[in-house]
Amino acid sequence: MGEAAWAPVLERLVRERRPALVRYAALLTGGDLRDADDLVQGALVRTFGRGRPLREVAAAEAYVRQAVLRVFLDGCRRRRHWHGLRHLVGVPEAVPTATAAAEDGIDVRAALAVLRPRLRACVVLRYYDDLTVPEIAERLGLAPGTVKRYLSDAVAELEVLLGPLPDAHTEVVAVQEEER
């Protein structure tokens, strides 16, 4: 497949779908749209650089979303070192309370930002991409039990910040009961 085939697909993705892709990536970056933009550009290069026969914009977008996740997790692994350390005894970052959330209409992205990266990824894959627990486990290279625990922990943390989340809470309780 020559450049003539993939280049127009890349161009259409950039022109038509980039805003949505960046907003999707911002769920993972914790709301930072510039980081999300970098993430999307990296994912586009990774997806189209693989040599896949990408002819349909919709299919290509699905690949790019998967690549966004991989680039994000790779970046988290890379950042796990002493560059850019946040001070251990620094001023605690503001943690919004449920009351504040209700009053201020806190962005769900701000709440996602307090989650650890893998928990955040699990939440996005489950509640935005609608993947099942086994699918998430496969995508992230985790055990299904770990994914369930991550989702349970994440929902508990999000409910502290956002107030009750009926759909997520019900699912988590159902999974816990299944395991009993």
Next chain:
Amino acid sequence: MRDLRSRLHDVVDVGETPPRGATATDDVLVEVLTARVRRRRGARAAAAGALGVATVAAVAWAGLAVGRGTAPAPPATQPAETAPTPTEAAADDRTIYVPDSLLACGEPVPPDLPVHPDLGLVVEAAASVPSGERVPWTLRWWSEADEPPDVLALDIQVAVVQDGVVVGSTQGLVTYDRGEPLPTSEAEALELSDATEAARCGLFRPLPAGEYSTLVVVTLVTADRETVRAAAPPRALTVTEARPRVLACGDLAPMDAPVDAAAPLTLDATTADTLDGDALTLTARVTSASVVDLAWQRRDAEVVLTRSGLVVATGRADLLPTEVAAGATAAGPEATVRLEPCDGQGLEPGRHEVWLHATFDPPGREPLEVLAGRWPVDVE
């Protein structure tokens, strides 16, 4: 009260328009991305072209084995009429051969360490560690070549050297399921952070205080089975006297762990009910008031066993989580710690208590000591 799904879809499907980056317009962005993709595709095509039919099957590898020593001739170099079928080739090709280590414990460092003009390599390592503790380091690597190769494996050897002789060494291997393109600039460099035991070769005894250096040698195995080896410039390392233990053998343990309401971090753990010989399984948890990246700041946690209020055994393990979100609790991996009895013999049967002590090093600030306990454990 709104559900999480609809909130996430609202944010993504009808959210704000993202800001334009430095690329300013879609036209420029398309041009930049197209050039990056073309370059990446070109590099991959060049690598695949050099490998021939047999190695094309290798793109579908699910797993890799690793061997050391001399590699057999790569399949692509065999004459066409005797070339193995793709299936056979794939089976044969599952082993990656990494050349023997350049640095051997107890041996002098070779006088001419390899350098490679196309391999960017930067090592950052601790300049000073107390005896008995690990040397944290971060390795960053990238390609300076116009057409960077895909990489199948990366062999990393980290050695502690004194007077030109290797006195401690660890080695690790990073493998990829399939060829992974090297980044082409330092800004996009791949990174790996870890810590190396500052311990005598093969003995696992702490290195005595003194002047050493940390030396890192990297061997890349590319998709076409070439090996590229390079050493980073050595980093000076001072091993200082061992840090005194908060709870040492024979010490009297506190009745309960001190509670400091102002401490930004607290420790907790779940321990096994019984000791398996001298091995204790436990999972540590850290709760923090602010977002903390613990990867560099933490040291190995000390695990202390007391009986009737006296310390009777001690151990050390890397069991803390690597990152804690603000106001959250993060758990480390389940770890098994070997406890060394203070009397050098064995532990008496009966009820004991487990304590966990960790020291954190916030940059530019005094170390923070955190003690937690006392969790019951039975010795049978």
